[in-house]
Amino acid sequence: MIARYGPRAIALGYLAVLLVLPVGFVFYRTFENGLAPVWDALTNPEAVHALYLTLIMVAIAVPANTIFGVIAALVIVRSKARGRSVLNVLVDIPFAVSPVIVGLSLVLIYGRTGWLGETLGDQGIRVIFTPVGMALATIFVSLPFVVREVVPVLREVGDDQERAAETLGASPWQTFWRVTLPAIRWGVAYGVVLTTARALGEYGAVSVVSGKLVGETETLPLHVEQRFAQFDLTSAYTSAFVLAGIALIVLLIMQMLKPKSEATG
Amino acid sequence: MIVLIPLAAVAVKSTENGLDGFWTVVTSPQALAALKLTLAVAVIVALINAVFGTLIAWVLVRDRFRGKGVVNAIIDLPFALPTIVASLTLLALYGPKSPLGVDVAYTRVAVALALLFVTLPFVVRSVQPVLHELDRDMEAAAESLGARPRTSFRRIVLPNLLPAILAGVALAFARAVGEIGSVVLISGNLPFKTEVASVFIIGQIESGSLAGAAAVSTVLLFLALIVLVLINLLAWYGRRHDR
Amino acid sequence: MIDVTGVTKRWGDFTALDDVSLSVPAGSLTALLGPSGSGKSTLLRVIAGLEGPDGGTVVIDGQDVTHVEARRRGVGFVFQHYAAFKHMTVRNNVAFGLKIRRRPKHEIRARVDELLELVHLSGWADRYPAQLSGGQRQRMALARALAVEPRVLLLDEPFGALDAQVREELRTWLRRLHDEVHVTTVFVTHDQEEAMDVAEQIAVIDQGKIQQIGAPRELYDQPANPFVMEFIGPVTRLGEQPVRPHDLDILLDPADGAREGLVRRVSYLSFEVRVELELDDGRVLWVQLTRARAAELELSERQIVWVRAGAGMPAAAPVSA
Numbered sequence: 001m002i003a004r005y006g007p008r009a010i011a012l013g014y015l016a017v018l019l020v021l022p023v024g025f026v027f028y029r030t031f032e033n034g035l036a037p038v039w040d041a042l043t044n045p046e047a048v049h050a051l052y053l054t055l056i057m058v059a060i061a062v063p064a065n066t067i068f069g070v071i072a073a074l075v076i077v078r079s080k081a082r083g084r085s086v087l088n089v090l091v092d093i094p095f096a097v098s099p100v101i102v103g104l105s106l107v108l109i110y111g112r113t114g115w116l117g118e119t120l121g122d123q124g125i126r127v128i129f130t131p132v133g134m135a136l137a138t139i140f141v142s143l144p145f146v147v148r149e150v151v152p153v154l155r156e157v158g159d160d161q162e163r164a165a166e167t168l169g170a171s172p173w174q175t176f177w178r179v180t181l182p183a184i185r186w187g188v189a190y191g192v193v194l195t196t197a198r199a200l201g202e203y204g205a206v207s208v209v210s211g212k213l214v215g216e217t218e219t220l221p222l223h224v225e226q227r228f229a230q231f232d233l234t235s236a237y238t239s240a241f242v243l244a245g246i247a248l249i250v251l252l253i254m255q256m257l258k259p260k261s262e263a264t265g
Numbered sequence: 266m267i268v269l270i271p272l273a274a275v276a277v278k279s280t281e282n283g284l285d286g287f288w289t290v291v292t293s294p295q296a297l298a299a300l301k302l303t304l305a306v307a308v309i310v311a312l313i314n315a316v317f318g319t320l321i322a323w324v325l326v327r328d329r330f331r332g333k334g335v336v337n338a339i340i341d342l343p344f345a346l347p348t349i350v351a352s353l354t355l356l357a358l359y360g361p362k363s364p365l366g367v368d369v370a371y372t373r374v375a376v377a378l379a380l381l382f383v384t385l386p387f388v389v390r391s392v393q394p395v396l397h398e399l400d401r402d403m404e405a406a407a408e409s410l411g412a413r414p415r416t417s418f419r420r421i422v423l424p425n426l427l428p429a430i431l432a433g434v435a436l437a438f439a440r441a442v443g444e445i446g447s448v449v450l451i452s453g454n455l456p457f458k459t460e461v462a463s464v465f466i467i468g469q470i471e472s473g474s475l476a477g478a479a480a481v482s483t484v485l486l487f488l489a490l491i492v493l494v495l496i497n498l499l500a501w502y503g504r505r506h507d508r
Numbered sequence: 509m510i511d512v513t514g515v516t517k518r519w520g521d522f523t524a525l526d527d528v529s530l531s532v533p534a535g536s537l538t539a540l541l542g543p544s545g546s547g548k549s550t551l552l553r554v555i556a557g558l559e560g561p562d563g564g565t566v567v568i569d570g571q572d573v574t575h576v577e578a579r580r581r582g583v584g585f586v587f588q589h590y591a592a593f594k595h596m597t598v599r600n601n602v603a604f605g606l607k608i609r610r611r612p613k614h615e616i617r618a619r620v621d622e623l624l625e626l627v628h629l630s631g632w633a634d635r636y637p638a639q640l641s642g643g644q645r646q647r648m649a650l651a652r653a654l655a656v657e658p659r660v661l662l663l664d665e666p667f668g669a670l671d672a673q674v675r676e677e678l679r680t681w682l683r684r685l686h687d688e689v690h691v692t693t694v695f696v697t698h699d700q701e702e703a704m705d706v707a708e709q710i711a712v713i714d715q716g717k718i719q720q721i722g723a724p725r726e727l728y729d730q731p732a733n734p735f736v737m738e739f740i741g742p743v744t745r746l747g748e749q750p751v752r753p754h755d756l757d758i759l760l761d762p763a764d765g766a767r768e769g770l771v772r773r774v775s776y777l778s779f780e781v782r783v784e785l786e787l788d789d790g791r792v793l794w795v796q797l798t799r800a801r802a803a804e805l806e807l808s809e810r811q812i813v814w815v816r817a818g819a820g821m822p823a824a825a826p827v828s829a
Binding site: 007008010011012014015018019020021022023025026029095096097098099100101103104107108111194197200201202203204207208220221222224225228236237240243244247248250251252254255 | 479
Binding site for chain 3: 400402403405406407408409410411412413416420421424425
């Protein structure tokens with residue numbers, strides 16, 4: 001008897017203690033003092049700006065990485081270019097590197113005394129401590145997702161259909177648009193959702209690059225930390241609550257898309 | 266290229282003050298403490314989640330119960346949730362003012378807790394598909410030959426899952442070593458006690474010592490690289506029987 | 509040796525086995541024969557203890573094992589897809605049962621060598637299953653099952669995953685192995701030729717029920733019902749009656765009890781001649797003739813002939829079974 005229910009109990013217990021309870025508890029803490037403080041926190045101009053900035057980051061990073069991702073996947077799977085396995089490995093780098101190191105590397109390049117930073121600075125272009133740098137950081141850390149989701153789908157689908165389109169007279173663009181893209185669309189969709197989640201939640205790299213200037217270069221995750229440091233717990237919880245709410249929606253979409261992205265065609 | 270050049274810059278910058286400068290920073294007591302803590306906790310957390318991750322994968326693949334789909338979805342929560350929120354939620358439940366009376370904030374346990382949270386999905390998701398595809402007849406064969414379920418698991422199932430487990434461990438380890446967002450609130454970032462390498466690096470940056478930051482970063486990258494290569498070799502070695 | 513009595517097994521609404529009873533004499537070689545989904549594999553697994561019956565009993569060598577786990581029944585089981593331990597060498601696969609029984613190393617080594625010799629895999633001991641052909645893997649699986657000296661050897665469609673030629677070789681080989689080792693053996697197959705060729709006793713199963721049990725010749729000459737008749741051996745229909753094509757005779761003139769038919773096609777196969785006839789009611793049947801008889805008749809297409817059941821007609825089962 002124990003042998004049968006033991007593993008299940010342990011597994012579920014572990015998940016409850018580690019994941020479910022903490023997240024559930026945040027919802028409780030947020031509304032602990034009623035709705036009014038929550039409303040105040042939500043409508044605070046700093047918070048609103050932070051949310052706005054976060055969404056801008058997402059709006060930049062996601063399309064950029066989607067386009068890059070699809071192109072990179074095509075190169076890796078379909079082309080005969082010599083660097084393609086190198087590209088495959090490179091794409092995985094953001095996974096292995098700490099976000100802080102990502103931020104540091106950007107500072108070293110684009111900072112005032114950086115490799116490119118000096119030249120750009122002379123032109124009046126500032127990257128670090130501005131949303132531009134933050135966008136770069138966000139793009140970097142959320143880079144791999146679309147590629148990694150699309151590559152196996154492309155591999156599995158095979159290029160028969162594309163060859164067939166070719167023999168029927170389709171141009172490369174037409175083939176891509178009408179044959180390839182529809183075949184990989186669920187892989188792309190799933191990758192987009194993962195990219196969005198990552199971009200939304202990014203903390204480390206953006207923290208380093210942005211300088212955390214409140215009201216200017218503060219994203220919502222950074223805002224949570226800032227409010228916490230000011231002992232404004234309700235505000236921190238509220239912002240966290242917003243982010244968690246979005247995360248749950250993302251999670252839901254992920255679960256809906258997952259089976260579709262794993263089946264092909 | 267957005268990726269390669271900045272990383273190269275890190276490596277280069279770390280040697281700005283020469284090899285001596287590099288060494289001084291890296292071996293400074295605070296840096297060493299941070300690195301040691303990071304490595305140790307990352308290893309422990311990777312191992313804990315290797316065990317629990319396999320267990321959870323087992324339950325998800327082999328067991329049947331109501332709500333299994335929900336549980337399966339929950340596994341992805343650490344992927345979807347912003348890390349800073351994770352830090353806050355763990356703090357809320359297991360820090361001061363905890364309703365459970367458990368307060369581990371500002372301790373090393375807190376660091377471990379945060380890292381357990383963010384690395385949970387890796388082993389589970391790595392093992393699940395392999396377990397799903399495993400030939401159940403092998404276990405039936407072992408049973409017909411007289412093996413108890415425990416023996417069958419140990420001698421038949423586990424060896425076949427090992428490459429997947431190792432792959433998951435590699436990813437978990439790499440993530441744990443570089444993690445910042447989830448640790449930052451709950452650990453208190455106390456130097457020599459609960460300061461992880463990534464926090465130390467931020468400290469270096471904020472105090473203007475970019476070279477120092479770069480030096481420790483290089484060490485971290487190097488360590489992560491070694492472990493990744495090692496584990497991939499192990500996994501390849503384990504896979505040589507497959508066809 | 510094995511006595512299955514009144515065994516029933518259900519999967520939800522579906523009844524896989526319905527009050528099945530079977531007796532397997534010690535040292536014999538029995539086949540469970542039936543189409544896909546008939547329940548034959550389920551029956552085998554119930555005997556092995558890999559499934560538990562919902563009703564009935566299983567007795568092996570006088571011991572009631574109905575509720576005994578597989579690992580304590582002393583059965584050897586061979587799977588259709590080999591179930592090789594792919595992470596172990598051939599030697600370690602075969603040695604597995606002995607190793608977990610903690611036999612001394614030298615004893616294990618000797619026994620494994622002996623078995624590998626028996627199945628002609630001696631030179632492959634240190635290879636991995638992935639390096640073996642399908643036939644070799646199955647022989648390894650057999651050696652593995654025999655290593656622990658089971659009272660009973662059970663094989664679940666053992667040759668199903670192999671090519672036709674390998675299948676035939678292994679069939680002969682299994683027979684010979686059984687002659688040498690004399691272990692009570694039961695094997696499952698959907699291939700009636702295989703069952704007829706190898707087994708001493710065949711149990712025909714369909715839809716979870718035993719249709720007939722008997723020696724191959726018995727089943728062929730005295731089928732208990734149309735299903736058995738049609739499953740074992742060729743069958744064609746004269747009117748409503750199922751009949752063996754080689755028991756029909758063709759006459760050039762009308763005769764008592766003979767029906768009129770139109771020759772549609774005459775095929776000269778290696779040792780037999782097949783004549784396809786269309787009867788007056790539009791139904792088609794075929795008759796198997798010897799070359800000699802065919803030469804005698806000199807049939808041609810579109811010829812009108814008469815056909816009736818010949819002298820050597822078996823006790824064909826009544827239509828309502």
